[in-house]
Amino acid sequence: MNYLNCGQCSLWDRMGGLIMGKECIQRLAKTSLELLDVLEKMEWSIPAGSDGARTQCPKCFSFKYSGHRPDCTLDNLLKNMSK
Numbered sequence: 001m002n003y004l005n006c007g008q009c010s011l012w013d014r015m016g017g018l019i020m021g022k023e024c025i026q027r028l029a030k031t032s033l034e035l036l037d038v039l040e041k042m043e044w045s046i047p048a049g050s051d052g053a054r055t056q057c058p059k060c061f062s063f064k065y066s067g068h069r070p071d072c073t074l075d076n077l078l079k080n081m082s083k
């Protein structure tokens with residue numbers, strides 16, 4: 001069994017699931033929102049073209065007008081976090 005904890009959440013319920021402490025859930029939610037904000041700012045952050053008007057993804061290097069490559073991990077992360 002994988003044992004994942006922060007050193008503070010270490011209680012297990014009778015079904016074997018991890019019970020997270022309220023502060024840990026709040027910290028996880030806050031961190032996720034901050035990460036989402038950073039990732040959204042990174043998404044099309046590479047200027048391209050002579051005037052820098054076109055932008056590229058820093059992960060798959062596709063241009064914004066053509067969209068991410070299907071296997072772009074940044075795109076997949078953003079989609080998963082925005083659900």
Ligand SMILES: [Zn+2]
Nearest residue numbers: 057060068072
């Ligand atoms: Zn991409």
